[in-house]
């Protein structure tokens with residue numbers, strides 16, 4: 001290249017991609033004009049900052065591919081109305097529809113929370129934890145960051161789904177999670193890891209069954225939109241977000 005007088009090595013490089021660490025998450029965008037996550041998602045910090053999301057340790061991360069549309073899976077995550085039925089074999093018995101709160105969402109995310117029974121395994125604050133008080137000890141947050149990062153945050157663990165559409169009929173999923181530091185530092189940490197992973201895998205299998213069937217149903221000739229419950233407020237928020245993005 002020394003014969004090419006116009007060549008300047010400093011100007012030739014791979015594209016620079018924006019990458020920001022926010023609350024322990026590595027967020028990447030190809031959009032140079034996207035707002036800073038700390039600005040766009042500041043309400044998330046206001047809501048769950050007391051749990052210090054970035055301090056949780058990720059203990060597993062896997063890739064999956066399901067035969068459903070990504071929006072069906074996102075919508076499934078956003079409502080906990082399905083828990084007692086779809087998850088009757090796992091966590092359904094530890095939740096009550098009366099203990100779910102679904103407030104209005106924000107431009108960049110929606111959320112709801114569930115107050116869990118205080119004997120729910122791992123979901124509640126560690127018995128030796130003295131910093132979380134009252135409802136904080138039993139409150140599970142479900143946060144859907146648009147378009148496709150779904151986070152469940154409890155005082156004991158977190159898990160997430162990062163959705164990547166793969167055509168209309170499939171979605172690739174980055175699925176991971178881990179424990180709060182209190183459980184990681186517990187002498188019985190290994191048992192906690194095992195119990196958590198077994199539980200979350202079983203919950204995910206149940207969701208896979210539900211969302212793949214819902215997608216099949218959506219393709220049916222007789223399929224029509226239905227009414228929403230107040231426990232599906234986040235679904236309404238998500239529909240408005242999608243509608244805004246596609247000019248609807």
Ligand SMILES: [Fe+2]
Pocket residue numbers: 076082083086087203206207
């Ligand atoms: Fe579910």
